[in-house]
Amino acid sequence: MAMLKMANVPGHRCAATAITLALAAFAAASLPAQAVENSTVTDEIIVWGKGYGSNVAGTKTLVPLRETPNTVTVIDRERIELQNLVTLEDLATQTVGITVTGVSSENPSFLSRGFSIDNYLIDGVPGIGGVAFPAVVPDLFLYERVEVLRGPAGLFSGSGSPAGSINLVRKRPLDEARISGSVGYGSWDNYRAEVDISQPLTADGSIKARVGALYHDQDQFYDVAHRRRQLAYGVVEFDLTADTTLTTGGHYENFKPAIQTGLPGYRGGGLLDVRRSTYLGADWNRLESDIWQAYAELRHDFGGGWVGRVTGQYTDIKRDDVYAYIGSQPVTPTNGWTNHIDYLGLYESDLWSVDANAVGSIRAFGRDHDVVVGGDYQRRGYDNLYGRTSNITRIDVFNPNNAVDEHEIPLNGGTSDVTEQYGVYGQTRIKPLDGTTLVLGGRLSWWDYETVNIYPTRGTPTGYSQKGEFTPYFGLVQDLASNVSAYVSYADIFTPQSQRTADGKQIDPMSGRQLEGGIKTNVLDDRLLLSAAIYRIEQTNRAYADPDNTGFYLALGEVESKGIELEANGRLTDNWTINAGYALNKNKYKRDATASNEGQSAQPVIPKHSFKLFTNYTVTEGMLDGLSLGGGVNWLSETEGGLPASRVASGIGTLVEQDSYAVFSLRAGYKINENISVNANLENAFDKVYYARISATGRGNFYGTPRNFHLSIKATY
Numbered sequence: 001m002a003m004l005k006m007a008n009v010p011g012h013r014c015a016a017t018a019i020t021l022a023l024a025a026f027a028a029a030s031l032p033a034q035a036v037e038n039s040t041v042t043d044e045i046i047v048w049g050k051g052y053g054s055n056v057a058g059t060k061t062l063v064p065l066r067e068t069p070n071t072v073t074v075i076d077r078e079r080i081e082l083q084n085l086v087t088l089e090d091l092a093t094q095t096v097g098i099t100v101t102g103v104s105s106e107n108p109s110f111l112s113r114g115f116s117i118d119n120y121l122i123d124g125v126p127g128i129g130g131v132a133f134p135a136v137v138p139d140l141f142l143y144e145r146v147e148v149l150r151g152p153a154g155l156f157s158g159s160g161s162p163a164g165s166i167n168l169v170r171k172r173p174l175d176e177a178r179i180s181g182s183v184g185y186g187s188w189d190n191y192r193a194e195v196d197i198s199q200p201l202t203a204d205g206s207i208k209a210r211v212g213a214l215y216h217d218q219d220q221f222y223d224v225a226h227r228r229r230q231l232a233y234g235v236v237e238f239d240l241t242a243d244t245t246l247t248t249g250g251h252y253e254n255f256k257p258a259i260q261t262g263l264p265g266y267r268g269g270g271l272l273d274v275r276r277s278t279y280l281g282a283d284w285n286r287l288e289s290d291i292w293q294a295y296a297e298l299r300h301d302f303g304g305g306w307v308g309r310v311t312g313q314y315t316d317i318k319r320d321d322v323y324a325y326i327g328s329q330p331v332t333p334t335n336g337w338t339n340h341i342d343y344l345g346l347y348e349s350d351l352w353s354v355d356a357n358a359v360g361s362i363r364a365f366g367r368d369h370d371v372v373v374g375g376d377y378q379r380r381g382y383d384n385l386y387g388r389t390s391n392i393t394r395i396d397v398f399n400p401n402n403a404v405d406e407h408e409i410p411l412n413g414g415t416s417d418v419t420e421q422y423g424v425y426g427q428t429r430i431k432p433l434d435g436t437t438l439v440l441g442g443r444l445s446w447w448d449y450e451t452v453n454i455y456p457t458r459g460t461p462t463g464y465s466q467k468g469e470f471t472p473y474f475g476l477v478q479d480l481a482s483n484v485s486a487y488v489s490y491a492d493i494f495t496p497q498s499q500r501t502a503d504g505k506q507i508d509p510m511s512g513r514q515l516e517g518g519i520k521t522n523v524l525d526d527r528l529l530l531s532a533a534i535y536r537i538e539q540t541n542r543a544y545a546d547p548d549n550t551g552f553y554l555a556l557g558e559v560e561s562k563g564i565e566l567e568a569n570g571r572l573t574d575n576w577t578i579n580a581g582y583a584l585n586k587n588k589y590k591r592d593a594t595a596s597n598e599g600q601s602a603q604p605v606i607p608k609h610s611f612k613l614f615t616n617y618t619v620t621e622g623m624l625d626g627l628s629l630g631g632g633v634n635w636l637s638e639t640e641g642g643l644p645a646s647r648v649a650s651g652i653g654t655l656v657e658q659d660s661y662a663v664f665s666l667r668a669g670y671k672i673n674e675n676i677s678v679n680a681n682l683e684n685a686f687d688k689v690y691y692a693r694i695s696a697t698g699r700g701n702f703y704g705t706p707r708n709f710h711l712s713i714k715a716t717y
Contacts, residue, residue: 096581114561162512328698414455
């Protein structure tokens, strides 16, 4: 297989990147500034610079969540462990306003506010093409917390959809020595073992390290399928001077799951009523990925309230897919036979990301105003060789035989792609009056994409680009009381498009614009954050088939999404945590080349109403000292996938519908002593039968996981 190597960056791009880095460093060193006052914060407030110097999604400044004019949900390590959230998919399922969908079992999409999230960051550094999981959905063992911003994230992420962004915050070395380990067992032979060690390497703590390893082996609730993950990481932090810290680390991951594409539906519409364990792949279906990632971060305190940071990361990915899947063929109640398509995919990819920024304050008109300046660069090289063979075997949906003969799948295509994005950004928080904050920001982005066929013969490169795209951001936060803030914000983002107009010009990028307003308040001695938001998103300039020129396009399509989100996150008492929220979303095509789409939902798989709750209480005195009990519920209103017969040219509908449903979970834990604790989780406690993902009658419909348990014991010293 031809491996895509890192190409030399053209001179003008190198110059732009160098200017970006110089701008950030110059601003940090020379702008007039006053020291940022030290403010007291509770454990529930996450700010840039606290702990390990990471970012809250959507901001790089020292800002409590109550003063952020956007909707941000932070899920920390405590909640991850209490709910036994193993992967990012598990976490997304429990996050308010997020819908999990996707036709492939191992390649889910996360939908927010009517659109698919495609902006992912690690420690605040963005990447192209889902850099957080370019090969597989990540295990959360590597991360201290996850931050989910809903709404356009263009200011610090560049191009993308208006759905939002997800920032994964890595574990870092601790100030004191600590070793922890856990072992667990659950339904379907689910074995998991973890070890995590942090240790200062010098007497004064100027050098400290942290290493960890994970092994996870499990069957899955559907027939045949198995999954195994092996992962190890290491990180070292050097205090080069009293003001300068260098952090460097990396991880390796090997992941081997079975892969499938779900169930079909009935011809004409409707979901199947079959065993939840029904698996329509072959018994040799497999995916294997190897991921290496390395990163380094240099952080310097320039004094006068200014801090600069430069972070770079590199990821190398190899992934092989070999599997049989069902074609887009509905079945009937009396005939469940459908054809298999065999697929071979060989992928290699390398990802580079660099972000440099300076954060501080300037004093003007007798007040301090926060400032962020910076720039970033991302590059993704992607080689893909693939082969498909159709109608080799058949399988009966109602009585599947997975013992299908494996055969050699010949290659029949391949491409090599390079995507680059770089930009400069800035944001300031101006305080014209006591209790009033005006947030102004903007980004200038450059985006390039080039692709070439590499199999069976090498072709001529083609591509498209977007030059100097400006992304504005505005926000206003007004304190209504010492613990209550109201806000409004405007956010923008763009998505390049490859289609061309009849005169040969590339059509304009899609533009996603959001207007959001809300109110946030800290109550119960700042233990609990309550928030309410209302938003409206317009995505315009969507590719629209030119009615007068076949094969060409106009930038005329438009989608609207609007809704309400309510959340409560924190503690009702010191011992009682709660994470709860309600989301309302309405999305529709306002203008589309397919006239029958207009007025219809653009993402009918997103429930109009959803409610998610998790709560936990810990006893800290008396005979039950050390006991903790908790539970949760996810309720989603009815959803749809596919199209009714009235909107299909053949007159045969592809519509599938999932009624509203609620899934309950329970947990219990006991702290045996200061070092040892046990945790038990019961998911889908009442064994609700439902489809967790729906698509259409062809394939992509997945049953939700049946009732299952997981028991673990953890020791920390």
